[in-house]
Amino acid sequence: MSLVARHLEEAGLPTVVMGSARDIVEECGVSRFVYTDFPLGNPVGKPGDVEMQSAITGIALDLLERAWEPRTTVQTPFVWDPATNDDWRDHFMKVDESNRDALAAAGDQRRMAQAGVKAEGRGRG
Amino acid sequence: MAADRRTHRSHVSYIDKSRNYYGAQGYPQPYQWSYNHDVPFASLNKPLDECRVGLVTTSFFERTVDKNTVAGAGSKEPYAALCDDALGGLYNKDLFWDKDNTHTEDLDTYLPINRLRECADEGRIGSLAERFYGVPTDYSHRRTSRRDAPQILEFAREDELDAVILVPL
Numbered sequence: 001m002s003l004v005a006r007h008l009e010e011a012g013l014p015t016v017v018m019g020s021a022r023d024i025v026e027e028c029g030v031s032r033f034v035y036t037d038f039p040l041g042n043p044v045g046k047p048g049d050v051e052m053q054s055a056i057t058g059i060a061l062d063l064l065e066r067a068w069e070p071r072t073t074v075q076t077p078f079v080w081d082p083a084t085n086d087d088w089r090d091h092f093m094k095v096d097e098s099n100r101d102a103l104a105a106a107g108d109q110r111r112m113a114q115a116g117v118k119a120e121g122r123g124r125g
Numbered sequence: 126m127a128a129d130r131r132t133h134r135s136h137v138s139y140i141d142k143s144r145n146y147y148g149a150q151g152y153p154q155p156y157q158w159s160y161n162h163d164v165p166f167a168s169l170n171k172p173l174d175e176c177r178v179g180l181v182t183t184s185f186f187e188r189t190v191d192k193n194t195v196a197g198a199g200s201k202e203p204y205a206a207l208c209d210d211a212l213g214g215l216y217n218k219d220l221f222w223d224k225d226n227t228h229t230e231d232l233d234t235y236l237p238i239n240r241l242r243e244c245a246d247e248g249r250i251g252s253l254a255e256r257f258y259g260v261p262t263d264y265s266h267r268r269t270s271r272r273d274a275p276q277i278l279e280f281a282r283e284d285e286l287d288a289v290i291l292v293p294l
Contacts, residue, residue, distance in 0.1 A: 001183055001293035002159065004260055007274030008289055009165035013281060015289045021139045025293075029161040037136055039223035042234035043292055046227075050240075053233050057240040061249060064288050065173050070164035080226075088226040089137050093146040100149055107150030 002028035009070075016060045018043045026073065032063045033073040038080050039088045045078070052078060159266050169288060176287035178250050180208075180257040181277060182236045183293050184215035184229075201261035203276040205284075208238045208257050220262060222294045235294050254284045262293070 002025050005015040009031050016032040019025050020043045025033050036043055036056060045053035056076050063074055079085055095103060144155040169176060185201060214232050222229070233239050241253040258280050263269045281289060 001181070001260060001262070001291050003266060003269045004181060004274045004277050005289075005291050006161070006165055007270065008278055008281065009167045011278050012167045013278070013286065013289055014167045014169050015291060018290060018292045021293070022136045023138045023140050024158060027140065028159040029164040031164060031166045035136075039226040040139075041222035041224075041227040041229055041294060042231075043294070044234050044237045044240070047229075047231035047234050050233070053237060053240050054243065057237045057244065058249070060290055061173060061244065064169060064176075064290075067166075068168075070166040088223060091225060092137070092223050093142040095145050095149045103146070103149040104151055107147075107152065110150070 002030050005030045014064055016063050018056065018060050022073075026071070029071060031070045031072070032060075032067045033071075034060045034063060034076060035073055036076045036078060038078070039092065046080075156264075171287060173250055173288075174248050175251045177252050177254055177285060178241060179254040179281055179284060179286040179289045180236060180238065180241065181289060181291040182215065182257060182259050183220060183262045184217040184235065185259050185261075186210075187216035201263075203261065203273045203280075204259045205256045205280045206259070207255060208253065209255075211236060211238060211257060215259075217294055220294050229294070235292055237290075237292070241290075251287070254286055256280065256284055 002017060005017050006029070008015050014031070016034060017025055017030050018034045018036070020036055020038050020040050022035050025035075034056065036045070038046075045056045056078070059074055059076055063072060080088060140158050148155065185204070186206070211232065214230065215236065217229055217235070218224075229235055236257065238253065238257065241250065244250050245252045258277050260269070260273045260277055263273065
């Protein structure tokens, strides 16, 4: 998606990216980025929270108007859950001793399934 | 909020996480994320309250997948569709997001059509375009840069957009 933003900018069309995967967007490099430090899935605000969604959308619009140079990132002030804010970070794509064997087995299974699909000639995705 | 101290950066590095996660699944070659030193920049050429603004998502309309098809298979092409047709929600269960901690039942959390229409009603922007666009999250940078991005630009020109908001999930 960041590559699309870059292409539009190169053609003279101003853009702003709203997202929660900060490193992926910033490594790719975009002109304007509104970063919300939430679990992936709700970069415009929490479900049902119209006020928050309006605030984050408003920050994106502010950035369209006011940024004067590329790589302008604004982090919105919202916190997912102040009481347990680190839990979702630790849980997502976790790799530790509790699931290492299960992940290795899942990988093997996936490769076998993909090899089967390829052998049947319908693997092109 | 009280000050805090940490030994690691507070925001998640999805590049690190995904490398470790897929490495643990036996994929030895880490994904090569896009990196660019130089970044292009364009400014608005009219006041925002006169601008027609467009939206781009990575979500798609729900598709019928036959029961033998592996998850995530099937080609996706960039598309343009009426915002009104997205109001019932889009399909994104096949995308990379935190399904254990949140959900995408509220469209405006990832495609703020209603919020931007309110901004138009309030005069903050000129208007939200009637169409929004979808772009696949492709493994191939080449397909995104050479096929998808030019198509999105073409849609944007057809709709005479003045600015674009892109919201990856």
